[in-house]
Amino acid sequence: MYRLKPGIKRDPLRRWHLPDRVFFGHGACHILAGVYLSDPPLPGFRAERIRPADDRPGNHIFVTDGTVAFDFHGYSLRTSLLRHHARGWSRLTDAGWTCTVAPVDFDLLDTDALNARKMLGPGQYHGDPVARARTFLARIDHGTVALRAARIHA
Template sequence: MYRLKPGIKTDPKRRWALPDRIFFGYGACHILAGVYLARPPLDGFYAERIVPKDGFAGNHIFVTDGAVAFDYHGYSARRALLEHHMAGWAAQYDRKWACRIEHVTFDLLSRSDLNARKMLGPDQYFSDPVARANAFINRIDHLVAYEKATLTL
């Protein structure tokens, strides 16, 4: 699991300079999910949120159709995404890391909805994360990637 150097998340320029996968994997996953859902390349997807127990880090938002998930890794089996995420965060703690998975019912591109959950709104980044997320999503052949992910179900 990748670990950001201290101070990057609090420095808008340094955070913006991260490669896309790290930027969307470590602090802007909600923007990627919100942009995906705003103009979905595939039908039937909704957002889910990994919410760690109190005292733990590891929040993550991704989109899924219930079997296949999409996040900064691209498409994967939802089960595999959850196992990878949970194992990575569990390794960071001496005590047992735990979380719950919840259906996202708030607007993933709304500053007020996001700030209420301690996440940045799209207008709070150094530059435009919505345009960056669109560019990231547009580089993918979604049908091919989705079908490849279904082979691992």
């Protein structure tokens, strides 16, 4: 797992200038998921949220069809994504790191809904994260890569 240098997440300009995968992997995963669902490149996907126990770090939002998942890493099996996430946060914090995974029941691009859950809305970043997410998603051949992920990881 990539670790940000101290202070980057609190500095809008430094955060904005992170590489796309780091930007969407450290605080803007909900924007990427929201943009994915606003114009889905593949049918049947929905958002899920990883919520760590006891207010620990490691919150994450991704999209899935129940088998295949997509986040800043790209496509993988949902089970692989969850295992990778839990293993990484257990190493970074402690072996007692646990979480729940739940369907997202709020608008991932609505500032009020996001702020109520301690996440930034699209207009609260230095630049336009929605446009950045669209560009990130446009570079991917979703059908081919999702199928490959399902075959390779199965």
